[in-house]
Amino acid sequence: xxxxxxNPQACEAWQLLLQFSFSQRASLPALASELELSPAxxxxxxxxxxxxxxxxxxxxxxxxxxSNVTGLVDRLESRGLVQRSPSAEDRRVKVLSxxxxxxxxxxxxxxRMTSEPPTLTRLSPxxxxxxxxxxxxLLD
Amino acid sequence: xxxxxxNPQACEAWQLLLQFSFSQRASLPALASELELSPAxxxxxxxxxxxxxxxxxxxxxxxxxxSNVTGLVDRLESRGLVQRSPSAEDRRVKVLSxxxxxxxxxxxxxxRMTSEPPTLTRLSPxxxxxxxxxxxxLLD
DNA sequence: TATTGTTATACTCTATAACTATA
DNA sequence: TATAGTTATAGAGTATAACAATA
Numbered sequence: 001x002x003x004x005x006x007n008p009q010a011c012e013a014w015q016l017l018l019q020f021s022f023s024q025r026a027s028l029p030a031l032a033s034e035l036e037l038s039p040a041x042x043x044x045x046x047x048x049x050x051x052x053x054x055x056x057x058x059x060x061x062x063x064x065x066x067s068n069v070t071g072l073v074d075r076l077e078s079r080g081l082v083q084r085s086p087s088a089e090d091r092r093v094k095v096l097s098x099x100x101x102x103x104x105x106x107x108x109x110x111x112r113m114t115s116e117p118p119t120l121t122r123l124s125p126x127x128x129x130x131x132x133x134x135x136x137x138l139l140d
Numbered sequence: 141x142x143x144x145x146x147n148p149q150a151c152e153a154w155q156l157l158l159q160f161s162f163s164q165r166a167s168l169p170a171l172a173s174e175l176e177l178s179p180a181x182x183x184x185x186x187x188x189x190x191x192x193x194x195x196x197x198x199x200x201x202x203x204x205x206x207s208n209v210t211g212l213v214d215r216l217e218s219r220g221l222v223q224r225s226p227s228a229e230d231r232r233v234k235v236l237s238x239x240x241x242x243x244x245x246x247x248x249x250x251x252r253m254t255s256e257p258p259t260l261t262r263l264s265p266x267x268x269x270x271x272x273x274x275x276x277x278l279l280d
Numbered sequence: 281t282a283t284t285g286t287t288a289t290a291c292t293c294t295a296t297a298a299c300t301a302t303a
Numbered sequence: 304t305a306t307a308g309t310t311a312t313a314g315a316g317t318a319t320a321a322c323a324a325t326a
Binding site for chain 3: 178179180181204205207208211212215230231232233
C-alpha cells in the first residue's frame with residue numbers, strides 16, 4: 001500500500017493511525033447519539049474549553065467555513081448548551097461559551113469517550129507507557 | 141479529564157488517540173477535496189478493497205444505514221468509480237467493486253493520505269518501530 | 281477598504297419509514 | 304415471513320456568494 005516510502009516504519013505507523021481514525025469515524029455517531037449529539041457537535045464541544053472562544057477561531061479549529069459554525073452554534077444554542085456574547089474589544093466578534101448545562105454535557109461526552117478504553121488493556125503496562133510517551137511527542 | 145480511571149496509562153493513551161482522530165477529522169475535508177471526494181466517500185473507498193463487497197456489509201463497516209450507502213454509491217457510480225453487480229448466490233444482494241478509474245483514484249487517495257507522514261519524523265527509529273508494534277496489537 | 285459573523289442557496293450526508301424483489 | 308436494497312422524505316452538515324455591522 002505504501003509505495004516506495006522513504007521511511008517504511010513511519011509510513012506504516014501513519015497508516016495504522018489513519019486506520020484508527022476511520023474506525024473512530026465509524027463509532028462516533030452511535031456514541032454521539034447516546035447524548036443526542038451529532039458527530040460535528042461532539043467535535044465542537046471537544047474543542048471549546050474553559051475560556052470562551054471566538055466563532056472564527058472555532059471555524060479555524062474545525063477547518064470549516066464560518067457559515068457552517070453559525071448553523072452548528074444555532075442548534076447548540078437553541079438547546080441551551082452554548083452562549084454567544086459580543087466581544088468587548090472588537091464588537092464584530094462573538095465569543096462562544098458553554099452554559100452550565102453545556103459544561104455538564106461536555107463532561108459527560110468526554111467521560112463517555114474516554115471510559116473503559118476498549119482494547120487498550122491488551123497492551124502490557126510497559127507498552128501503554130510507551131504509547132503515551134510516543135503519542136505525546138507526536139501530538140505536541 | 142479522566143476521572144477516577146482504573147488504569148491511568150490506558151486512559152491517557154486513549155485520550156491521545158481520540159485527539160489524533162479529531163485532528164484527522166478536521167484535516168480530511170481538505171485532503172478529500174483535492175481529489176474531488178467527500179470525507180464519507182473517502183471512508184467508503186478506504187474500506188472497499190480488492191474483492192467486491194456487498195452493499196450491506198459496507199453499511200455495517202461504515203456503521204450507517206443501508207439507505208445512506210445507496211446514495212453514496214449512486215454518486216460514486218455516476219462518476220464511474222464503482223460498479224454494482226448482482227450476486228450470483230443471492231440475487232437480492234448487490235456487490236460493489238471498483239472500476240479501473242476507481243482503483244486509480246483509491247490508490248491516489250491512499251498515497252495522498254500516507255505520503256510524507258507529517259510529524260512522524262520527530263520520532264526516533266526505535267519509537268517508530270515501537271509505535272507500529274503497539275498499534276498493530278491494538279488494531280488487530 | 282478589510283474583517284466578523286449572518287443569511288440565502290444548493291448539495292451532500294444521514295436516518296426513518298414504506299416499498300420491491302428475492303429468499 | 305424475513306432480508307437486501309431502493310425510494311421518499313426530512314433534517315443536519317457543508318461551502319459559496321451576498322450582505323450587515325464594525326474596524
